[in-house]
Amino acid sequence: MCDTAIQDLYAEEFANCFGCGRNNQHGLQLKSHWQGDECICRHTPKSHYTGGVPGFLYGGMIASLIDCHGAATAAAAKSRESGEPISRFVTASLNVDFVKPTPIGIELEIRGKATEIKNRKVTVALQLFAGETLCATGKMILVQLKN
Numbered sequence: 084m085c086d087t088a089i090q091d092l093y094a095e096e097f098a099n100c101f102g103c104g105r106n107n108q109h110g111l112q113l114k115s116h117w118q119g120d121e122c123i124c125r126h127t128p129k130s131h132y133t134g135g136v137p138g139f140l141y142g143g144m145i146a147s148l149i150d151c152h153g154a155a156t157a158a159a160a161k162s163r164e165s166g167e168p169i170s171r172f173v174t175a176s177l178n179v180d181f182v183k184p185t186p187i188g189i190e191l192e193i194r195g196k197a198t199e200i201k202n203r204k205v206t207v208a209l210q211l212f213a214g215e216t217l218c219a220t221g222k223m224i225l226v227q228l229k230n
């Protein structure tokens with residue numbers, strides 16, 4: 084696994100996101116790492132992010148985890164393809180399928196893979212696991228910010 088998190092390579096002006104900005108003291112500060120041919124993020128949500136039934140995670144938080152990790156996956160995949168430094172991608176489209184209720188209290192693992200890279204546009208497929216259980220999947224289209 085690559086030691087440096089993708090989010091730690093974002094330029095300062097793009098490091099303030101609630102989900103993944105290293106400079107957002109009130110945010111989740113998600114970290115994503117390239118491993119093999121995919122990108123991995125692990126996170127244990129706090130219990131107050133419940134969806135209403137204690138012990139299960141709010142769907143908006145699930146979407147946030149997929150969203151921010153998808154952006155990191157796109158940035159890493161594009162960088163690996165082009166040989167250029169990590170750049171910032173933003174979400175143009177986010178589709179989430181909630182497959183099973185997601186428990187709170189255990190570490191979640193989100194896996195992302197780029198399925199298509201076309202100029203500034205990267206399509207990413209994501210899976211969110213709680214242990215061995217696949218709880219959600221995502222499909223995203225991300226666009227590289229212009230310089």
Ligand SMILES: CCCCCCCCCCCC(=O)SCCNC(=O)CCNC(=O)[C@H](O)C(C)(C)COP(=O)(O)OP(=O)(O)OC[C@H]1O[C@@H](n2cnc3c(N)ncnc32)[C@H](O)[C@@H]1OP(=O)(O)O
Nearest residue numbers: 097100172173174175176201202203204224226227228229
């Ligand atoms: C100082 C700056 C601050 C910008 C600061 C931004 C940092 C914010 C970081 C926050 C991170 C998030 O929360 S992200 C979640 C919220 N997301 C946003 O707020 C993004 C709002 N949307 C936008 O700003 C824009 O629509 C963009 C950047 C996504 C795309 O605009 P653009 O840069 O003009 O690019 P555009 O030519 O339209 O599209 C490039 C390619 O992507 C395709 N494409 C675009 N949108 C879609 C789409 N929904 N579904 C399918 N494909 C799409 C186009 O067809 C094209 O493909 P082809 O013809 O080349 O094949």
